[in-house]
Amino acid sequence: MGIIRKTKHFQKVLDQFSKQENAISANYLVSHFNDEMNKSTIYRILDKLEDDNIIHSFVGVHGLKWYAKCLDCTVKEHNDNHPHFQCEKCNEVQCISQTNNESKIIDAQFLVKSVFLTGICNRCFSTC
Amino acid sequence: MGIIRKTKHFQKVLDQFSKQENAISANYLVSHFNDEMNKSTIYRILDKLEDDNIIHSFVGVHGLKWYAKCLDCTVKEHNDNHPHFQCEKCNEVQCISQTNNESKIIDAQFLVKSVFLTGICNRCFSTC
DNA sequence: CGCATTATCGCAACTAAGTTGCAATAATAC
């Protein structure tokens, strides 16, 4: 089990995920909480939140680690494998609601656990 | 234009992609050519090969940079967006032939340029 | 072929993200 004590720092990091539907990079949190908490604290809290299946992690286009809220996961089982989409222009990462279409693609070849898409988001596409 | 002179080093790196269907990590090449060439040389050659649309790059599960051969790309246009699959157990990355199924998933929401899947590959699945 | 030009290379030093060990601090249980 990851989280044991409910500290102020833990609460602050968790709050970020409550008021934000999309994914958040570890890096963003480090600079956002720059003068409130140490970066190792943030990384450790993220580890523990992931341990408890409250958030899940993946790697974005520039090799940075991103975290997003788990939707239907319990402490025991992580079963929220919704796809993520990162825009190459604005770098924002969006969670895509599961459609079950993806599993078809690869069928017998592999057991797919996560889907990561990149491209241009609506907003950036319409402003260029 | 990336590649201008056909040096021995350039040829050696390119050979790796000729005799290998799947993706190769920059990191692998650095240790593979450890006593033959400097790592900055390798990174620079990879940059140039990508510039010329001979290979394309993406980031794998651990944030490492991977490269795979471009199939139907010209120097002017990169149009090979085949999906990649990385196994979480053996870390191997496979190129998946384009099926055009993926574009359906997200349709009007985004312009998808790349698809990256993770999970368990056939070989690892059958040996556990 | 020989030479000048300049792309490429090796080296060392750097950057940035993320990790780790340890002593100090603070949350919890009794």
Add this chain to the structure above:
DNA sequence: GTATTATTGCAACTTAGTTGCGATAATGCG
């Protein structure tokens, strides 16, 4: 209120990838 121990801050580290610069070698031309 105090003891226990999880959490935190700090500094030092690791690892992938980048950069500047002088040395080397590929190419083009006479």
